Structure formats: structure tokens, C-alpha cells
Amino acid sequence: MLKSLSGALQLMRYFTAEQSVWGVRDLAAASGVHRAVVQRVLATFAEEGFLVQDELGRYALGLRWFELGEIVRHTLSPTDVVKPALSRLAQQTGETVFLSLLDGHEGLCLDMAHSGQPLRFSIEEGQRFALDTGSHGKAMLAFQSPALCDEVCRKARGHVVDRAALDAHLARIREAGWAYTSEEAVPGVSGLAIPLWSKDKRTVVGSLAIAGPVQRLDEQAVPKFLDALHEARQTVERAIGLIKRA
Missing domain, CATH: 3.30.450.40 (GAF domain)
Structure with a gap:
């Protein structure tokens, strides 16, 4: 369970200012994680509001990260x-x-x-x-x-x-x-x-x-x-x- 969670969070680290949008195939290639696993992880994060999907099926960070980021920023x-x-x-x-x-x-x-x-x-x-x-x-x-x-x-x-x-x-x-x-x-x-x-x-x-x-x-x-x-x-x-x- 924890290993799966760690792997999912590692995929989120690929979303950066330089590369803020990812398709399933491209992220699988970049991370070395099986495409089916990447698809499940991204879909799950999207269901919870952590990712959003565009008309081409690509994923970008959702507003839930912004909400958490504001909490962290004001805490630190x-x-x-x-x-x-x-x-x-x-x-x-x-x-x-x-x-x-x-x-x-x-x-x-x-x-x-x-x-x-x-x-x-x-x-x-x-x-x-x-x-x-x-x-x-x-x-x-x-x-x-x-x-x-x-x-x-x-x-x-x-x-x-x-x-x-x-x-x-x-x-x-x-x-x-x-x-x-x-x-x-x-x-x-x-x-x-x-x-x-x-x-x-x-x-x-x-x-x-x-x-x-x-x-x-x-x-x-x-x-x-x-x-x-x-x-x-x-x-x-x-x-x-x-x-x-x-």
C-alpha cells in the first residue's frame, strides 16, 4: 500500500513549471512506469481534484494542489x-x-x-x-x-x-x-x-x-x-x- 502511494506521488513530481502537462504515454515513457499503472494513478488523482484533464486527454495539476500549497505557504x-x-x-x-x-x-x-x-x-x-x-x-x-x-x-x-x-x-x-x-x-x-x-x-x-x-x-x-x-x-x-x- 505504502509502496504504491510512494510510486503515485513520485509521478506527481514530473509535473513542473517546465513540463506542466502530461499525456499518459509520455509520462509512462519519462518515468519508466507501465502505461496502465500511470493511467490508473492519473485517473485517481483527477477524480479527487488533484489533476484536471484537457480536451486531448492530457493531465495538468488541479486546484486541490493550490489549496494545499497555500496552507503550506502560510504555515512556512x-x-x-x-x-x-x-x-x-x-x-x-x-x-x-x-x-x-x-x-x-x-x-x-x-x-x-x-x-x-x-x-x-x-x-x-x-x-x-x-x-x-x-x-x-x-x-x-x-x-x-x-x-x-x-x-x-x-x-x-x-x-x-x-x-x-x-x-x-x-x-x-x-x-x-x-x-x-x-x-x-x-x-x-x-x-x-x-x-x-x-x-x-x-x-x-x-x-x-x-x-x-x-x-x-x-x-x-x-x-x-x-x-x-x-x-x-x-x-x-x-x-x-x-x-x-x-
Whole structure:
């Protein structure tokens, strides 16, 4: 029973922002699961409102996931506390601000606040991203186990990871306590991020980051932005059930 449930949930992980619609045949081929099993799983999820079917018979995520996601989002990131903190940080820095959590070998953008600038970096709530590129990912990866770093490098998509260079950068991040990158995740965009720690202060579980054009967010801007980031972290960590680092 539990094995069947695990297998069904594993199929749901194939529904991503990049591939949000699946036909039975295509999902069976991608997952390696027998077509009849995939058909039963998708039909069952559709009956319960977790999936919807289009006129071509393909499946997409249903509103039931959205309802559960809103519960999770408000549990991890109380809107009435986090949103004002992120908005205040965006106003102070003039750049886009986003809160991310570690989810397996990837990062997940949980909440954000847009810059008032006409030229700004954009990331969407619920968007996943690699941990080996960009300050928002590296601020988390720097404090993870070597085994997780191995997995991140092994599953890197669209690029080859220079492990020696990555390890050296992660070491500098651990020493400094913050991550700065320029044009790693997106051309023309720089990022500055700090880690978010667990209650026992032993594990980094997320990051708080700002991102903007390299012309505005250069290395000279780091010191003044760091103060604002650290101030915001105190509020954000408490709100999402974390505790500030001593």
C-alpha cells in the first residue's frame, strides 16, 4: 500500500513549471512506469481534484494542489509578517527580494517582493532553481553536506560544473557568511544572499536574497545591502519557524 502511494506521488513530481502537462504515454515513457499503472494513478488523482484533464486527454495539476500549497505557504511564511519584511527590504535596496527554502537538491522560491525599478530581476513564487549557480542557491549549498553537493553536481542541467571552482567559492561563502554572484544564474544580473538557519542553528534550510542589474548591484554595493539583509533575516527567520543565528 505504502509502496504504491510512494510510486503515485513520485509521478506527481514530473509535473513542473517546465513540463506542466502530461499525456499518459509520455509520462509512462519519462518515468519508466507501465502505461496502465500511470493511467490508473492519473485517473485517481483527477477524480479527487488533484489533476484536471484537457480536451486531448492530457493531465495538468488541479486546484486541490493550490489549496494545499497555500496552507503550506502560510504555515512556512506567514504573509502578514514576511510580506512586510520583504517589501521593506525591497524598498531599502531598490531591488527584487526573495525568500527561498532548500527542497531536496534544489531551491524553491517561497515568497518575494518586487523592486520599484523599471529594470529588475524577476523570479516567480514556486519556481525551483539549481543550487550551484546564483547567490540564492550557493548561500544554501555552502552549508550542506558533501554528499548533497555531489548530488547537485551530478544532476546539473545544461552546464558542466567545475567542482574545484565551486568548492573554492563555497568555502569563501562559509567564511564570509554571505554569497555574492554576478551573471551566474541570469545574464546581466547580480545577486547577494545570506543563509537561513534551523532552530538548532546547525542546518541551513533557506536563503534570503536580493537580485538586480550588475550596474546597480555591484561588489561596492554589498556592504550597505548586507546590513539591510541581516536586519530582515531576524524577522523572516522568526516568522517561518526558524531562529536567528547567534
